[in-house]
Amino acid sequence: MDRGEVLSILERHDGNRSGLIPILEDIQARYNHLPAEALTVLAEETDRSLTDIYGVATFYKSFSLKPRGKHLCSVCTGTACHVRGAPIITEEFERRLETNAGDTTPDKEFTLETVNCLGACALGPIVVVDGHYFSDVNSAGVKRIIKKTRAGLDKVQVKADRRIFPVSVNCSRCNHSLMDPEHPVDEAPSIRVTASFGRKHGWMRLSSLYGSHNLECEYEIPADTVVHVFCPHCHAELKGASDCPDCGAPMISMIVRGGGIVQVCTRRGCKGHMLDLNGGGF
Amino acid sequence: MITLTINGLEATVDEGTTVLEAARFLGLPIPTLCHMEGLSPYGACRLCVVEIGEGPKAKIVSSCTYPAQDGLRVRTSSARVVRARKMVLELLLASCPQSKTIQDLASFHNVRQQRFRQEHDDCILCGLCVRMCEEQMMAKAIGFRGRGQTRSIGTPFDVRSEACRLCGGCMYVCPACQLRCTYTEPDKAVCGGCANLSPPCVDIESFDDMMCYMSPCVACETAAH
Numbered sequence: 482m483d484r485g486e487v488l489s490i491l492e493r494h495d496g497n498r499s500g501l502i503p504i505l506e507d508i509q510a511r512y513n514h515l516p517a518e519a520l521t522v523l524a525e526e527t528d529r530s531l532t533d534i535y536g537v538a539t540f541y542k543s544f545s546l547k548p549r550g551k552h553l554c555s556v557c558t559g560t561a562c563h564v565r566g567a568p569i570i571t572e573e574f575e576r577r578l579e580t581n582a583g584d585t586t587p588d589k590e591f592t593l594e595t596v597n598c599l600g601a602c603a604l605g606p607i608v609v610v611d612g613h614y615f616s617d618v619n620s621a622g623v624k625r626i627i628k629k630t631r632a633g634l635d636k637v638q639v640k641a642d643r644r645i646f647p648v649s650v651n652c653s654r655c656n657h658s659l660m661d662p663e664h665p666v667d668e669a670p671s672i673r674v675t676a677s678f679g680r681k682h683g684w685m686r687l688s689s690l691y692g693s694h695n696l697e698c699e700y701e702i703p704a705d706t707v708v709h710v711f712c713p714h715c716h717a718e719l720k721g722a723s724d725c726p727d728c729g730a731p732m733i734s735m736i737v738r739g740g741g742i743v744q745v746c747t748r749r750g751c752k753g754h755m756l757d758l759n760g761g762g763f
Numbered sequence: 764m765i766t767l768t769i770n771g772l773e774a775t776v777d778e779g780t781t782v783l784e785a786a787r788f789l790g791l792p793i794p795t796l797c798h799m800e801g802l803s804p805y806g807a808c809r810l811c812v813v814e815i816g817e818g819p820k821a822k823i824v825s826s827c828t829y830p831a832q833d834g835l836r837v838r839t840s841s842a843r844v845v846r847a848r849k850m851v852l853e854l855l856l857a858s859c860p861q862s863k864t865i866q867d868l869a870s871f872h873n874v875r876q877q878r879f880r881q882e883h884d885d886c887i888l889c890g891l892c893v894r895m896c897e898e899q900m901m902a903k904a905i906g907f908r909g910r911g912q913t914r915s916i917g918t919p920f921d922v923r924s925e926a927c928r929l930c931g932g933c934m935y936v937c938p939a940c941q942l943r944c945t946y947t948e949p950d951k952a953v954c955g956g957c958a959n960l961s962p963p964c965v966d967i968e969s970f971d972d973m974m975c976y977m978s979p980c981v982a983c984e985t986a987a988h
Contacts, residue, residue, distance in 0.1 A: 517920055530926065532906035535919035539908045 487522045514545045550585040550592040552630050555609045559598030562605035570606050573623040645692040650735035655715035667693050675711040694752050704750040727753035767835040776831050783811055783826040791839050796938050797889035798827045802898055807889045809851045814838045853877040858884045864938040885940040892933030902926045
């Protein structure tokens with residue numbers, strides 16, 4: 482636990498230090514649980530008593546003081562799910578993950594918990610893994626859910642999702658094509674650019690599918706980092722005209738072949754992007 | 764000034780007075796457990812219930828948190844109130860049968876037996892100690908934790924709090940755990956008492972400023988024999 486990190490979370494809430502729950506949510510989002518040291522720092526910095534903070538943290542079920550696994554797996558055991566066999570599913574999860582409900586697997590991959598109702602009783606029994614809902618689960622489906630989660634739930638199902646389509650783009654400065662058919666991402670030609678952040682400078686390949694956020698990079702980009710993106714041909718920075726509507730970071734813009742521009746947020750982890758097929762309006 | 768009627772007697776009290784205070788002003792006995800002068804009212808124990816209103820609109824409220832209103836008609840010992848109070852006492856007795864305070868109250872109100880499963884808890888979550896710690900001792904070392912069945916009172920993370928000055932005030936006000944000496948668990952202690960002395964409590968006369976809420980002390984008695 483790093484004191485500075487907690488302070489920076491607090492700084493983001495500087496305008497509203499009275500809101501304890503949003504701060505706790507952010508700390509939990511960062512560490513996946515609420516470390517005791519973080520709560521102590523929070524108490525010191527916001528002049529709250531640790532007793533009050535601890536009271537709130539233990540009151541709400543969504544806060545956890547114990548470290549949790551990478552994937553949070555919630556099995557609904559509400560009345561409707563219960564009569565449709567939620568106890569069997571819970572047992573099956575316990576057996577397959579070799580842990581008890583409420584606990585985390587020793588490899589810190591899964592945390593299994595039961596929740597009382599998710600409010601979607603008609604779809605029961607329901608299992609939620611990392612915000613992905615699985616309905617009508619039976620004990621055979623448990624294995625599939627675990628397998629899917631291990632493979633990565635956020636991987637976009639390119640072929641199944643009709644909202645996702647490929648775009649071909651050029652550099653907005655030198656109009657060279659940025660497409661790289663030799664190194665596909667998402668089984669489609671990637672967009673090759675040069676990225677720099679911190680002191681690192683290397684290639685980056687973005688998925689050319691509009692709606693997919695998959696990318697490859699020579700260096701691992703830490704979450705929340707704002708990356709500078711350059712054209713590999715003319716070395717000009719691909720600066721966009723506007724800031725990201727979601728997070729406020731600058732966006733990069735590229736020309737779409739056939740007219741229009743596409744803008745993508747430069748913050749790692751932010752999914753802000755815009756496609757303007759009519760204008761070339763800078 | 765507000766005029767209200769309690770058991771047919773008229774009382775004129777200041778604004779902001781609670782029904783409980785008004786009734787006590789008239790000398791009417793209302794049993795309480797979680798109420799203490801100098802601490803904010805909390806309404807946890809429900810022993811102080813009274814009936815207000817008339818006819819079908821009559822309802823049971825906790826008098827320690829109900830502010831006196833002009834023209835309010837209060838009955839402090841109607842059959843309904845007595846029944847409710849007895850039920851509360853039965854429930855309290857079921858959760859903390861060993862508490863002398865609750866036993867005395869139950870016997871005073873003619874509760875001779877209780878129908879519920881015996882729990883043997885050492886806390887009725889009345890919050891007296893929490894309010895004592897916060898409002899009188901200005902420490903806020905203990906507080907409520909968790910909710911529902913797992914709700915409990917204690918220090919954060921169950922370790923000795925730096926805010927705690929071992930004044931023992933929480934145990935002094937507690938109606939349930941009065942005889943719990945924490946000498947055996949010094950790292951969780953909320954009372955410094957005898958644990959500060961070595962050997963414990965010997966030559967207690969030589970410690971003029973020693974404060975122990977428990978006198979005579981259980982630990983010294985055990986050590987002596």
